[in-house]
Amino acid sequence: MKPINISEKFKLFSKHWTPKKIGELNGQQLLLAKIKGEFIWHAHENEDELFFIIKGSLIIEFRDKTVELNEGEIFIIPKGVEHKPIAKEEVHVLLFEPLAIKHTGNVVSNLTVETFENI
C-alpha cells in the first residue's frame, strides 16, 4: 500500500512491447508499456482493454477505421474487436485489463510475453 509514481516506473525499463505490471485490483491489472513501431493484428476474446496515453501519440487501426490517441486520452477496446496499435515515435501507455489477458490476444507471436514482470 504505497503510491505508484508513473514517471518513476517508466524509468525502470526501456524495452518496447513488453508490458510491466505495476499493480492489481479486483482481478484486473495495471500495466505500463513503451511501444514503438507496429504491433500485430489481434483481438481479446473475453477481455475489454483500456489504453491511457501518458506520452506521445498512438494510432490504433481497426478493420473499419483508424483512431489517433494523444496524451491524456483513454480508449476502451471492447472484447472481440480486432485492433493493431502503431506508434510512429515511442509512446508511453498505461493499460488496464483482466489478470488473465495476453497482450497479443488470440495470436501467439514472437512478441507474446507469457508473464508480465512486476516493477
Add this chain to the structure above:
Amino acid sequence: MKPINISEKFKLFSKHWTPKKIGELNGQQLLLAKIKGEFIWHAHENEDELFFIIKGSLIIEFRDKTVELNEGEIFIIPKGVEHKPIAKEEVHVLLFEPLAIKHTGNVVSNLTVETFENI
C-alpha cells in the same frame, strides 16, 4: 468506441465529491471526480479502489498512517481498509473500481451518490 479526453471531460462538471462515469470495461468503471475538503471515513467491503491523481495533491488518512499523493501518482486501496480522503485545494482524480461500488462504501451519508452520471 471513441477517445475519451480527460481534460475535456473535467470541464463538463464542477461539483465536488460527485463522481462522473466516463467509461466501463470488464465489470469495472472509470470515474472522474473533483474533490475539495474532507470526505468521510469509510471502507469498501468487497472492492479494491484505485485513485489516479490527475491534478493537485490528495491526502488519504488511514487508521495507522497518512499518505500524500501528487499528480501522476496512483494508489490502490485494498478492500476493507478504512480511509478518509482530504483535499486542501481542489484535486482532480481518476477512479477505477467495480461497477457495484458506492463511493462512501459502508457508510451512507449526505455525500452518498446512488448512481454516477455518465459524461
